Amino acid sequence: MSPNATEEDVAAVVARVEGVGGEAFVSKGVVRTIIGLVGDLESFHHLNLRTLRGVADVHRISDPYKLVSRQHHPDRSTVWVGPAGRQVPIGPDSFTFLAGPCAVETPEQTLAAAQMAKGAGATILRGGAYKPRTSPYAFQGLGVRGLEILADVGRATGLPVVTEVVDARDVAVVAEHADMLQVGTRNMANFGLLQAVGEAGKPVLLKRGMTATIEEWLMAAEYIAQRGNLDVVLCERGIRTFEPATRNTLDISAVPVVQATSHLPVIVDPSHAAGRKDLVVPLSRAAIAVGADGIIVDVHPEPETALCDGPQALLGADLRELAQAVRRLPSAVGRVDAGELSRTA
Ligand code: PEP
Ligand code: MN
Numbered sequence: 001m002s003p004n005a006t007e008e009d010v011a012a013v014v015a016r017v018e019g020v021g022g023e024a025f026v027s028k029g030v031v032r033t034i035i036g037l038v039g040d041l042e043s044f045h046h047l048n049l050r051t052l053r054g055v056a057d058v059h060r061i062s063d064p065y066k067l068v069s070r071q072h073h074p075d076r077s078t079v080w081v082g083p084a085g086r087q088v089p090i091g092p093d094s095f096t097f098l099a100g101p102c103a104v105e106t107p108e109q110t111l112a113a114a115q116m117a118k119g120a121g122a123t124i125l126r127g128g129a130y131k132p133r134t135s136p137y138a139f140q141g142l143g144v145r146g147l148e149i150l151a152d153v154g155r156a157t158g159l160p161v162v163t164e165v166v167d168a169r170d171v172a173v174v175a176e177h178a179d180m181l182q183v184g185t186r187n188m189a190n191f192g193l194l195q196a197v198g199e200a201g202k203p204v205l206l207k208r209g210m211t212a213t214i215e216e217w218l219m220a221a222e223y224i225a226q227r228g229n230l231d232v233v234l235c236e237r238g239i240r241t242f243e244p245a246t247r248n249t250l251d252i253s254a255v256p257v258v259q260a261t262s263h264l265p266v267i268v269d270p271s272h273a274a275g276r277k278d279l280v281v282p283l284s285r286a287a288i289a290v291g292a293d294g295i296i297v298d299v300h301p302e303p304e305t306a307l308c309d310g311p312q313a314l315l316g317a318d319l320r321e322l323a324q325a326v327r328r329l330p331s332a333v334g335r336v337d338a339g340e341l342s343r344t345a
């Protein structure tokens with residue numbers, strides 16, 4: 001309350017809070033009175049307490065998200081990806097390596113990229129069939145045909161597949177072909193899409209909006225969880241800053257910050273963060289060291305002909321170096337390769 005608030009002002013706040021079933025604890029200081037509220041946050045929202053006479057400010061102490069918060073779910077979660085019989089974990093005990101082409105272009109290119117990914121130790125295949133491009137003239141992805149190619153290659157290589165969905169109208173067909181649905185940075189706050197993937201019955205990979213705060217990102221996850229789907233994996237993929245040397249700035253501190261407040265797994269996408277292949281290995285090492293639950297990396301058999309994001313795709317010696325880092329480093333931070341924990345029964 002403001003220093004000049006009267007007894008009646010305090011009593012009015014208490015009465016409004018109690019009127020919706022809440023409790024109000026009044027503590028009087030020499031200059032100020034503070035009122036602590038306990039109860040259902042939703043009902044307090046509608047009280048518009050800031051508009052009452054004598055109220056100086058209103059601060060929330062608890063998290064604004066419930067389902068994804070560690071306040072009510074202290075143990076960190078593991079999300080299982082893939083069909084029964086070959087499920088791969090993403091969570092606190094393992095380290096999961098996801099890799100594949102930025103976009104599905106042809107069956108041959110997708111299979112080659114998947115074999116490269118698998119050879120490097122990846123246990124989940126990525127590949128976009130619907131590409132959210134900045135320009136409407138850029139390659140938009142193969143759509144349903146791309147989903148079919150990705151699903152075929154996933155079966156052929158034994159890798160579960162994750163692919164992006166950019167439109168709520170496509171959620172059903174994407175869920176039919178993919179083991180995990182990706183919501184990209186440009187759609188993180190597309191609430192209709194979040195609700196649709198929340199009802200699709202498949203795990204979701206939710207990328208951080210490139211201008212989203214961590215709280216906004218977790219609120220986006222809450223939209224999915226609120227529709228009954230708690231199988232959400234968060235992906236830090238870089239945010240926009242003033243620095244032009246990299247495409248985005250990988251916010252490495254987001255990983256432990258999110259892990260402290262949310263029980264959901266968090267992975268890192270060094271490829272889309274940097275936009276440059278020379279930074280993918282060092283940023284992957286950083287992600288492992290900081291405690292990420294996995295990484296997702298672009299690979300391509302012929303980056304110079306790639307229809308999307310060629311400059312950040314790994315192959316050859318770079319990919320071998322990444323494979324070595326992923327084989328060696330996770331155990332140093334107490335992680336087991338996700339392949340070893342897979343449910344293959
Ligand atoms: C992608 O992973 O293919 C992609 C488009 O990523 P982002 O949404 O992070 O840009
Ligand atoms: Mn891309």
